[in-house]
Amino acid sequence: MNINNYINSYCTINHNVVYKNEVPVFENRGVDPAAFLLSAYQHFELNYPKFYKMDSLSKLGWLAAEVLLKNTNIKDYLPEDVGLILANANSSLDSDQKYIKSVSDVPSPALFVYTLPNIMIGEICIRNNFKGEDAFFIFENFDAGFTELYVNNLLSNNILETCICGWVDLLGDQYKAVLFLVEKIERDHSIPFNKKNLDGIFDNLVIDKK
Amino acid sequence: MPAVYIVADNILSPIGDTTAGNFAQIKKGISGIKKHHNKALSDEPVYISFFEEGKNKIFGINKLDSVLIASIKDALGNSGIAAADKKTILIISSTKGNIDLLEKNSDDTQLADNIAMYTTAKVVAGHFGFVNKPLVVSNACISGIMAILTGMRLIQSGFYENAVVAGADVITKFVLSGFQSFQAISDEPCKPFDANRTGITLGEGAATMILSSNPEYAGNIQVLGGAVSNDANHISAPSRTGEELSQAINKTLTMSGFTADDIDFISAHGTATSYNDEMEAKAITLSGLNKTPSNSLKGYYGHTLGAAGLIESIISVQSLKENVIIPTLGFENIGVTNPINVCTTLTETTLKTCLKTASGFGGCNASVIFSR
Numbered sequence: 001m002n003i004n005n006y007i008n009s010y011c012t013i014n015h016n017v018v019y020k021n022e023v024p025v026f027e028n029r030g031v032d033p034a035a036f037l038l039s040a041y042q043h044f045e046l047n048y049p050k051f052y053k054m055d056s057l058s059k060l061g062w063l064a065a066e067v068l069l070k071n072t073n074i075k076d077y078l079p080e081d082v083g084l085i086l087a088n089a090n091s092s093l094d095s096d097q098k099y100i101k102s103v104s105d106v107p108s109p110a111l112f113v114y115t116l117p118n119i120m121i122g123e124i125c126i127r128n129n130f131k132g133e134d135a136f137f138i139f140e141n142f143d144a145g146f147t148e149l150y151v152n153n154l155l156s157n158n159i160l161e162t163c164i165c166g167w168v169d170l171l172g173d174q175y176k177a178v179l180f181l182v183e184k185i186e187r188d189h190s191i192p193f194n195k196k197n198l199d200g201i202f203d204n205l206v207i208d209k210k
Numbered sequence: 211m212p213a214v215y216i217v218a219d220n221i222l223s224p225i226g227d228t229t230a231g232n233f234a235q236i237k238k239g240i241s242g243i244k245k246h247h248n249k250a251l252s253d254e255p256v257y258i259s260f261f262e263e264g265k266n267k268i269f270g271i272n273k274l275d276s277v278l279i280a281s282i283k284d285a286l287g288n289s290g291i292a293a294a295d296k297k298t299i300l301i302i303s304s305t306k307g308n309i310d311l312l313e314k315n316s317d318d319t320q321l322a323d324n325i326a327m328y329t330t331a332k333v334v335a336g337h338f339g340f341v342n343k344p345l346v347v348s349n350a351c352i353s354g355i356m357a358i359l360t361g362m363r364l365i366q367s368g369f370y371e372n373a374v375v376a377g378a379d380v381i382t383k384f385v386l387s388g389f390q391s392f393q394a395i396s397d398e399p400c401k402p403f404d405a406n407r408t409g410i411t412l413g414e415g416a417a418t419m420i421l422s423s424n425p426e427y428a429g430n431i432q433v434l435g436g437a438v439s440n441d442a443n444h445i446s447a448p449s450r451t452g453e454e455l456s457q458a459i460n461k462t463l464t465m466s467g468f469t470a471d472d473i474d475f476i477s478a479h480g481t482a483t484s485y486n487d488e489m490e491a492k493a494i495t496l497s498g499l500n501k502t503p504s505n506s507l508k509g510y511y512g513h514t515l516g517a518a519g520l521i522e523s524i525i526s527v528q529s530l531k532e533n534v535i536i537p538t539l540g541f542e543n544i545g546v547t548n549p550i551n552v553c554t555t556l557t558e559t560t561l562k563t564c565l566k567t568a569s570g571f572g573g574c575n576a577s578v579i580f581s582r
Contacts, residue, residue, distance in 0.1 A: 113446045117348055122571070131440050132439065136349045
């Protein structure tokens with residue numbers, strides 16, 4: 001099978017810097033993740049009140065998706081043709097720890113609802129009206145090989161026309177989000193969607209654009 | 211694409227240790243749901259389907275890892291599938307994994323690694339000697355069906371020949387208190403689709419389904435197709451219209467080369483919350499399946515979360531093998547706006563094809579078709 005899919009946008013949020021297609025677009029050093037995520041939200045003037053009630057993991061993934069999708073052709077797709085395939089190591093443990101603290105007092109439904117990692121996918125779908133296939137996987141480390149294999153399969157079989165995939169992990173002060181917009185269509189500055197380029201972008205190496 | 215056959219399976223639940231044992235119990239109308247007074251779980255007595263003491267000591271490790279290993283061990287048994295075969299992959303489905311460790315040792319520095327579901331996957335894979343890195347699916351209450359679909363796709367695309375798909379969740383204070391905080395727990399055993407339903411009953415369990423494209427299994431029941439959709443509506447409330455679950459059902463039918471008329475029965479999610487059952491009945495009606503016999507198995511098992519899709523799929527496959535549809539325990543009078551055909555008696559009839567559905571937090575929906 002000759003598979004040609006393309007990374008047409010990517011976004012990394014790590015160490016208090018937001019990168020879009022490798023270019024730093026916002027940074028705010030020396031603050032904790034909660035303060036950093038709020039400052040990024042304000043910087044990009046996103047005006048989405050639901051952001052404030054999200055947990056930190058959802059805020060991180062949601063913000064990365066906002067930056068990823070800006071100036072892309074995402075609105076050209078039907079809702080059911082857009083899907084999300086995401087993964088992380090720590091599931092929703094950051095929110096699990098906050099919820100369990102509330103249990104001895106009054107268990108908080110507002111915290112409990114965020115104790116599943118795919119709630120972040122739900123938040124991105126609600127914002128963008130994405131209704132295609134979604135899935136959340138748990139890996140110790142980002143698995144570019146599996147991402148390539150799984151997303152290519154969904155695109156080749158026309159289950160999806162475009163897919164947002166990648167890694168969104170947050171626990172305490174440690175976090176990293178790297179999202180990729182993968183399309184069947186080659187555009188200006190397209191990068192071939194393959195393991196090598198996924199790893200290159202994830203690890204912030206110089207990538208092979210051929 | 212190669213066909214995907216079901217080679218072997220297991221259900222490990224409070225009412226039985228094997229698929230056959232479980233099926234015999236539920237045909238007799240026996241449920242695992244009982245009233246428990248367990249202060250470690252809840253201050254008030256609560257109806258749950260809960261393992262008797264001892265199950266957590268099967269392998270002397272965490273309860274979740276232990277029931278997963280026991281379930282996989284029974285399914286692998288005489289299946290002819292080798293865990294150590296490089297053409298075999300292990301896929302694990304769970305919503306909360308070993309979250310009970312958080313209640314016990316919240317200051318442990320190794321806690322994150324111990325709780326992480328990739329650790330459970332490593333322990334289980336190591337126990338059996340799986341050589342490929344295991345996958346973990348954690349996508350709320352559709353995790354079990356999604357894990358089956360993941361196995362199906364990896365086999366169809368030729369990356370693996372065999373997939374051992376196992377799911378489990380255990381009842382913890384964490385999860386029980388959360389559903390209680392939502393006012394979602396029923397004060398009696400759950401009554402799916404009933405007019406007097408008052409919410410969910412939680413359950414625990416583990417289940418395993420082994421899939422293979424090996425032509426040696428031709429003649430076995432197949433996983434024909436499946437689909438996943440998102441409501442894009444609300445993170446904890448289901449769609450108001452049911453359109454998105456209906457779309458997943460329709461895609462599953464198309465993928466399997468079927469129409470609604472080909473479905474002999476539906477194993478619905480049927481959690482017995484007001485909103486879920488209402489949405490599901492709308493979706494089933496939109497897909498033209500409102501006359502098709504439907505059941506919910508939550509009255510026997512409670513909602514077993516990451517294991518639910520697997521347990522209920524395996525019971526449905528057993529129904530196809532034995533040509534008998536299981537009634538919906540707890541259901542008396544239809545309590546959804548779009549009346550669906552809820553199965554109320556043990557129905558013996560020739561069966562070929564079954565549709566299994568589920569929906570979950572995050573707005574996710576999934577469906578899968580099994581057929582002989």
